[in-house]
Amino acid sequence: MSKQQWVFGLHAIQAILERQPEQVIELWCLKGRQDERVNQLIDLASQFGIPMQQAARKTLDDKAGSSQHQGVIARIKEAKPLNENDLDLIIKQTDKPLLLILDGVTDPHNLGACLRNADAAGVAAVIVPKDKSVGITPTVRKVAVGAAEVVPLVAVTNLARTMRHLQQQGVWIVGAAGEADCDLYQADLKGPLAIAMGAEGKGLRRLSRESCDTLVSIPMLGSVSSLNVSVATGICLFEALRQRR
Numbered sequence: 001m002s003k004q005q006w007v008f009g010l011h012a013i014q015a016i017l018e019r020q021p022e023q024v025i026e027l028w029c030l031k032g033r034q035d036e037r038v039n040q041l042i043d044l045a046s047q048f049g050i051p052m053q054q055a056a057r058k059t060l061d062d063k064a065g066s067s068q069h070q071g072v073i074a075r076i077k078e079a080k081p082l083n084e085n086d087l088d089l090i091i092k093q094t095d096k097p098l099l100l101i102l103d104g105v106t107d108p109h110n111l112g113a114c115l116r117n118a119d120a121a122g123v124a125a126v127i128v129p130k131d132k133s134v135g136i137t138p139t140v141r142k143v144a145v146g147a148a149e150v151v152p153l154v155a156v157t158n159l160a161r162t163m164r165h166l167q168q169q170g171v172w173i174v175g176a177a178g179e180a181d182c183d184l185y186q187a188d189l190k191g192p193l194a195i196a197m198g199a200e201g202k203g204l205r206r207l208s209r210e211s212c213d214t215l216v217s218i219p220m221l222g223s224v225s226s227l228n229v230s231v232a233t234g235i236c237l238f239e240a241l242r243q244r245r
């Protein structure tokens with residue numbers, strides 16, 4: 001049997017109803033809550049014959065494991081995670097791909113925010129090491145406001161090997177590291193590209209760092225030594241987008 005998950009957040013539920021309705025098993029709404037946004041979701045669910053139940057807030061809180069559900073939650077079948085073979089297909093289908101590598105991001109808020117940035121910047125796939133990263137949890141979906149249902153997340157067994165494989169296919173890998181001498185704004189980000197970001201505490205692991213074609217830093221003028229990974233991801237992706245337009 002496929003794994004199941006409770007999803008919350010109006011954007012996340014709307015995205016999954018629109019894109020993968022076959023994954024939605026049931027919808028639960030807060031008893032007495034009547035507003036246009038929730039009614040829209042109920043209408044959408046009923047178009048696909050998805051059952052809907054009403055319940056008190058405590059029931060929804062308990063099922064979602066959070067009180068941040070905005071009065072509607074959905075139980076879904078989790079999709080099969082994408083792997084190295086899927087990545088090959090994605091690259092073949094994309095002219096001049098822009099990819100994002102997250103080397104072991106473990107905070108669901110950061111992964112959700114990175115997926116949101118990735119979607120906005122037109123990233124073809126986000127690549128993560130399978131055993132070192134947070135997966136698509138309900139919090140990731142909520143924070144990603146619909147991007148977790150759209151941006152392919154590819155979990156690979158050996159990140160350094162995948163990076164070499166990308167390079168063999170002509171993808172230039174730029175790692176973001178605060179101590180790098182080369183400034184992000186001087187790097188050429190116009191061709192087939194993967195931007196590699198490090199994890200919250202440790203940054204890029206040694207092997208991942210050594211597997212990059214070049215390392216770049218985002219100028220820091222104040223007293224703190226690094227940016228949050230999702231902020232740094234947004235800056236790097238949108239510099240790439242600016243250069244590629």
Ligand SMILES: C[S@@+](CC[C@H](N)C(=O)[O-])C[C@H]1O[C@@H](n2cnc3c(N)ncnc32)[C@H](O)[C@@H]1O
Pocket residue numbers: 175176177178179196197198199200201202203204216217218219220225226227228229232233
């Ligand atoms: C919170 S930082 C990790 C800090 C870690 N102590 C380190 O030494 O890299 C998470 C990731 O965001 C990116 N990042 C943060 N600030 C950056 C900067 N000023 N320049 C380039 N990348 C940065 C890097 O990829 C980094 O690994």
